[in-house]
Structure formats: C-alpha cells, structure tokens
Amino acid sequence: MLRLENISKSFVQRGVVLDNLNLDVNEGDSVAITGPSGSGKTTLLNIIGSLDRPDSGDILFMGKSILGLTPDESAFYRNRNIGFIFQDHLLLPHLTVKENIMLPLFANKITTNEYTDKEKHANLLMEKTGITSLVDKYPFQISGGEAQRVTLVRALVNKPSVLLADEPTGSLDAKNADRLGTLLVELNKEFRITLIVATHSAEMAVKMKLHLKLQDGKLTS
Secondary structure (H helix, E strand, O other): OEEEEEEEEEEOOOEEEEEEEEEEEOOOOEEEEEOOOOOOHHHHHHHHOOOOOOOEEEEEEOOEEOOOOOHHHHHHHHHHHEEEEOOOOOOOOOOOHHHHHHHHHHOOOOOHHHHHHHHHHHHHHHHHHOOHHHOOOOHHHOOHHHHHHHHHHHHHOOOOOEEEEEOOOOOOOHHHHHHHHHHHHHHHHHHOOEEEEEOOOHHHHOOOOEEEEEEOOEEEO
16 A cells, blocks of 8 residues: 655754665554654654655555655645644644544535535544544643544544554553554554554554564664
C-alpha cells in the first residue's frame, strides 16, 4: 500500500535526519516507530503525509508516486487518504466538538450524500470512542484525554486509508494513554485503517503489529 524508497532528508542545523530510508507498509498494518528525540520520527511522518518533501527518493501510495503531485493534488491526497493525530489536539476553540470533527469534510467539495454518509460514520466513531455526550461542548470544557479522542474521530471522519499519529499519548496520563492506544488498535482492526505511530512509549509500541526503530537515519526492526 505504501512504499518509501531511498528517502533522504537533511536540515542545515541538524544535518542528515533520514538517510536512504526504506519502508514497506501493507494495508491494515499497525506500525510503531520509536527512536530518540531528534531522530526524525516527525519528519518521516510529515513526508509520508505530504506535509514535507524528501531531498531524494520516492514515495509510492497504491503503486503511484505522490512526489509529482501539484500542491492542489497533494492537498486532495492528504484530505482523502491521510488522517493525522498530533501530540497537541489542535482543536479550534470557537467550534464545538461536533463542528471540529466535521471540519475536514469541507476542505474539498462534497456532495450532500457524501456528507450524510460521513456524518453517520462520525456518529459511529463518536459512539465507539465514548464522546457522543460531548458534541455540543467546546474544547475548554473537556479533558485532555477527551480532546485526544475528539482528535482521533476528526482524523478518521473522511475515512482515510492511513492514520499517522505523532506522539499521540505524549500529553496524556498513563490511564488515558493506555485507553487511546487501545482505541487506535481496535479501530485499526475494525476499519482496516493502516496505522503508523511515532512514539516514545514502549507501552504504545508493543500494541502495534510491527515495531521499527529509527536511528542514524535508518529504520531497523
């Protein structure tokens, strides 16, 4: 489903971060990527999600390179195929929980039928993540753990093929971190979403089907 071929990336101040890195991910896989701070985990996820470009190499999604896409095509690729979760929930404070969740649907033109279908999907996800009662609340009215579950539903509302999670439990206590990790695995299995998680958490990493370590610009098992 997803292939990274000889991906390299460097920065002026940090030097080489990714060094001829290769990665193959099958549909429905769950992958944990661990490594020390500054090892390039976030950079790698940003490149997979088309938020950043490598200096060299290629990225194939369903057998087609995404590096030749125009900016508009890249935005469409991200919106329709990639879901993102970050350490900070990044919910808009002036929107309710439901409005935050539905926001990604308006990044591209959407038909009434598509909206209805994805609203049903959002309602199902909210039920599964236990946040149905929060729909009319604002971000300042909910806890950090609840906010991350809202972020998870928002990331999945467009039915993406791939979910990229960058330190999703980094700001959570142990109980909420374990709950979010379990939810990620359950949704990965039920909806066949390909899951790639960058994490410092050993507890999160062991929940994934595959655990890879990023060090010196390379991935090793």
